[in-house]
Amino acid sequence: MIDDLTPQPPLRRGEGEVLPLPSPLPEGEGARKVRAATVWLDGCSGCHMSFLDLDERLIEIAQQVEMVYTPLIDLKVYPDDVDVALIEGAVSSEEDLEKIHRIRRKTKILIAFGDCAVTGNVPSMRNAFSVEDVYKRAYVETATLNPMVPDRVVPKLLPVVRPIHAYVPVDIYLQGCPPPADVIYTLLTDLVAGRTPDLTSATRFGR
């Protein structure tokens, strides 16, 4: 199925139905903070930098959520019971694929974060070429010494690059290259407050 170039329809929660998002707010007295995570797959980290462009609002967000995993901190394992996750980047390698399935299992609200995650964007431009030709250009044609395709320790590239929803259901799509910091802020504060965010007029592809 991965080798099949036929476009896969995005997985929907229910045909024609608008379902309310599960609120990430834990119920009950003395409830724990919202458990938030961010991950980058095959991206450039620009969406994460836009997240940091919250500037001092980052301090405010940090008080309302518990960051349980992000490349910006030194934790190695994506934990269970993540309430909200911002996932940047397309799915390009076998490692990305394994990660996105694991992340989906452990996450309540999964946000495809930025154009690479939403449409494939720049990484998917390699789909115009065979993966063999992509490897050859970098590691054979332009190598001065030892031309060869790396094949130890590193994850193999998938034949085509796909966005996240080609493999797992996505709860929220946040477009932009990168999505503006103000929209990220609105989205996170809405989710923490239990509101369903409406992003349709807030941002768009390729901005």
Added chain:
Amino acid sequence: MARQITIDPVTRIEGHARITIQLDDAGEVQDAKFHITQFRGFEKLCEGRPFHEMPSLMARICGICPVSHLVASAKACDALMAVQIPKTAASLRRVINLAQLVQSHALSFFYLSAPDLLLGLDSDPASRNVFGLMQTHPDIARDGIRLRQFGQQVIELLGGKRIHPAWVVPGGVSEPLSAEKREAIVGMIPDALAIVERALPAFKRVFDRFPAETGTFGRFPSLFMALVDEEGGLEHYDGLLRIVDAEGGVVEPGIHADEYQEYIGETVEPWSYLKSAYYKRRGYPDGLYRVGPLARLNVATMVGTPKAAREWSEFRQLDPGAVLSSFH
């Protein structure tokens, strides 16, 4: 007993990497490897696209330093078109490049390294990070946020957006700088400078707590490569590439960017997606060279502004030749 330690993932970097360390039977480090585990194929996916798309496309190599890729690609396009860009455009490209140095260095120092240095290298990873720093050292965290913000705001004022600004184009920049925006940028400088002047002495005091690390972390003789101007002074946008050795001796005085293929080669290692660049005249691996802030300070023979020159001069006292430890 011989065994392997794996650090996976490497955190607080852009991109994806793991480290494997081989210990011999005596528990001593026999080998260590840094494996880059991400590869997108920019050198192939650009084929067939119009050349003038390249700056904005190459920006997407990295969301922290898109300006570097925009500038390098735009300069290549200038050369393709065989044009000299207007002086004002070159000056404006310099300003956005400097703004990027400020924001990316602020990110590296305050968000990614400072937590380890201030909270202790062995403290709990769950709080040994920028969010932990917001609790334990709120003033320093705020300083870091504001310094990065300054750099990002200058980029936004010049280029229209903070990340992947399409303003740097083949032939120059796409819009001039208005008087209002110039005033705004100038107005932000005093606070940004004050942050740096607070942070530098604090950072120097931190070294006293890490004598072992300073003495060993990334501390090895190597070549260093950076841009210099005609006087051999610190450069960042234009000029010539210069290579010095660990003693600070000049190995290659000035390479024009368009001659780079005569001097720089790349080799493939089967265990990493990153190719290893090397100085061809010394072959591989003897020709390995370091680039970046440490290299820039080692290669330059002078720095053109008084406060920076004083700091640079003091920095170069750390070692008799080139400063070797990456901990600095």
